[in-house]
Structure formats: structure tokens, C-alpha cells
Amino acid sequence: MSPHDPAGDDLSRLLHDAVDDLEPRPGIEAIRSRTKENTMPTRPWIWGVGGAVVATAATITAVAFAGNLGSTGSQDPGPASGSASATESAPSPDESPAPTADASPSPTAGASDAGAIPVYWVGDTPQGPRLYREFQAGTPGTDPVTDAARRAVSGSALDPDYATGWPEGTDVAGVESSGETIVVDLTGAPRTRPDGMSRAQAQMAVEQVVYTVQAARGEGRAPVDLRLDGERTDQVLGVPTSEPLANGDPLSTLALVNITAPEEGATVSGEFRASGLASSFEATVPWQVRRGDEVVLTGFSTAEGWMDRLYPWQTTVDVSSLDPGEYLFVAQTDDPSGGAEGAGPHEDTKVITVE
8 A cells, every 4th residue: 555645746637537437537656556365354234223214215126316416627427217217317426536656555456557446335424324435456457347336246345444335156147238228137136025135235245346346337327227147126135126127316325424435444645535435514525534432633624515416525624743653544424413413423444544
């Protein structure tokens, strides 16, 4: 992993392309410093989600979510309707570009010749399981959409707080993404929901694939046709799949704050840039640096908007006063009630090492 370079050029490019990660294009140096191996946590439906309910605004079946996903930047067609054709909507801000080489983990062998691919993972929030996005170095010579789909279903996240929502033994036989509909051929996936998996968890697993292949393809929110062993199926994990699927409403599917940089395991010194996506009260994104149970630094960033969608945020964090060692960088949604109302703040965390 390489120390952060605070030069402004990378940040300028990041901000200029703030909604453009549906087609990530990092340079070779960024990929050389992309990934490291982490052990996956237990499969998500075993987690103690208790009474938490995912407030899904649209079922996974072909229901387009209503509302504006817009922001300035590249045009991204909105979610699919209940068929294989996508409807036009405003550009989607729930994506930001692949991270630069700043504050990156150690390289993975062979990764330098492939681009970064976005993969969505399931993680816990106060409102139940939701999706967190993470960039990983692609596999050279492999179609990025297929590569991303396989990682989402059967791979490992860099951040140990994330996991796949799919049962052990599930994989992706192939992906056809050149047409108006993205066809994902699953193998080993149960047609009905496994024992111990809640309906919300099953829906989130399906959303994980839908969001991942849409983002990896980088050409708008095309509908996703899930198949089992090459055949059409009326359901996967108990979720109806007779028709191509639209992605769910970002505000009820995605975690409301997500860190893009620094990445898990990053080494930083002096100052580093932190960035990500959020939908937080009055666009305020509080952040902390913790060492164990102690909060050693605090601050906040202001996102580009709030309420109707996720917006990019970024800030500079000065760690020059900290002793060398391992810390936790935390970004949160603002909770003006102090926990008196609602489910509480969403948060995302990344382990960093200060030199």
C-alpha cells in the first residue's frame, strides 16, 4: 500500500467525474495498489438482524422506482421498467469514480493490467441489511461485468464488514451484457429461500447482483434477467424473477453513507483525502478517527445534496498530530435527534495506518 499523495490533480479529477463510476477508468498505478485478501464474515442471513426491516421502496420484481436520481454529471438512464426496456430518467448520483492511487492497500499480483470494477456487498445498518459499494482490481483478460458479478456472488470483500448475500456454492456461469437487458446465468443458487434467510435478506442478495452488473457495465440502469443453469426461472431465493428486474430505490437499498477513499487497509500520513457518497440530514456527513474506543479526531464534510438520493462528499483529514499506528476512519449520517428519533445513524468504517 502506498502513502497518500495530497496533490490536487487527483482530487480535481475525482470531483469532475463525481457520478461517473459506472464506467471506472483508473490508471495502472491505481490498480497496482488496489486489493488485498480478507476473510469473509459468516453468510449474511445468519446475522442477528432481529426485528430490523429493510424499508424497500420497490420490490425486486420489475417495478421502476419513482423519483429523481439526478445530479450533475454524466447522463445515466434511470431504472428499468417492468420489461426489458429502460426508461429515461435523470442521471444517477449513487455512483462516484474509482479511487485514485492515493491511500491504497497493497497490490495484488497480476492486477496491474486490469481496470477497477465496482462490486456491491451486503452490510449491516440500523435499518437492516443494505448495500455498500467497493472497488476491486479487475482480472486481466476477463469481461468486467462477468468478473464483478462473480465476485459479488462468490467472492470476498476487501472490507471485512461487508459480505455476499448469496448461499455457499452459488456462482455465476456467465453474463451477457451487450443487449438492452443484462442476462446473469447463476449456478448452484436455490430457487426458493433457504432456511434461516429472511425475505429482506433474499431481496438484498438479488439487489446486490442487480446493482453490481449495472454499475460494472457502465451504460445506465439496464434491466437484469436472472437465470438458473441457463434456464428461465420464476424465482431465485424466493424472489420473483419471471421478468427482468429493475434496481431498487437507492434510499431504501443502499447504505446511506459509503466511503470510497480511504480504502480498507490504506496507509496515510500528513493529510489525506476522504470521499464517498451519502444522503444525510442537511447534507452534513460527520467523520471521526478512532483509536480503540477513543475518538482522536472529529470533523464533518458537506455533501452536494441530501434527502432524495445519495450525493458525493469529500474532505481533507489532517493526521499529522497522531502517533504512528492503526486507526479507524468513520463516516456517518448526521443524527440531529441524538438517537431520540429514528433508527440511528448509518456509518461506514475503514481501517487505516498512520505513518
